[in-house]
Amino acid sequence: MISVNERDRGWLRAAIDLSRLSPPSPTRYAVGAIVVDGHTGTALAAGYTAETEPHHHAEEVALAKLADRHGGDLRRATMYTSMEPCTTRRSGPAPCADLILAAGVGRVVLALREPPVFAACVGIRILRAAGVDVVEIGDLGPRVREINAHVLDRIPERPAATA
Numbered sequence: 001m002i003s004v005n006e007r008d009r010g011w012l013r014a015a016i017d018l019s020r021l022s023p024p025s026p027t028r029y030a031v032g033a034i035v036v037d038g039h040t041g042t043a044l045a046a047g048y049t050a051e052t053e054p055h056h057h058a059e060e061v062a063l064a065k066l067a068d069r070h071g072g073d074l075r076r077a078t079m080y081t082s083m084e085p086c087t088t089r090r091s092g093p094a095p096c097a098d099l100i101l102a103a104g105v106g107r108v109v110l111a112l113r114e115p116p117v118f119a120a121c122v123g124i125r126i127l128r129a130a131g132v133d134v135v136e137i138g139d140l141g142p143r144v145r146e147i148n149a150h151v152l153d154r155i156p157e158r159p160a161a162t163a
């Protein structure tokens with residue numbers, strides 16, 4: 001695993017904590033996302049699932065806040081998100097992986113690959129193929145699973161994905 005440090009772990013934990021604010025619903029995951037400036041190391045924007053509208057995703061909420069007031073170069077920014085950015089959506093403007101690419105975010109750090117409940121997610125693959133530096137901190141994944149028990153307890157437990 002490349003370029004993971006304590007700062008990354010701290011921001012990812014903060015994104016996971018943020019996801020707890022999302023009202024649990026059996027039709028969606030509770031996700032938290034924070035965009036951090038690569039130069040200053042400060043948070044530019046944060047969001048969680050259903051913060052603004054019931055169908056809004058965490059990454060989408062954070063990026064929308066940024067679009068309102070940042071508009072700068074996000075190639076050096078990192079998106080910390082508790083779960084892999086989605087690639088299939090029934091609602092909303094576009095999957096979060098596409099929104100991240102459109103915003104030009106250069107790096108994504110996540111804890112849990114999206115479990116195959118609602119869709120087969122290929123967020124990591126799509127982001128990496130587009131040149132985004134994607135880092136998984138898998139040992140924080142169980143915390144995300146626990147927060148998403150409202151969805152995941154309804155399906156059989158699977159072994160964690162590797163690679």
Ligand SMILES: [Zn+2]
Pocket residue numbers: 057058059085086095096097
């Ligand atoms: Zn999404």
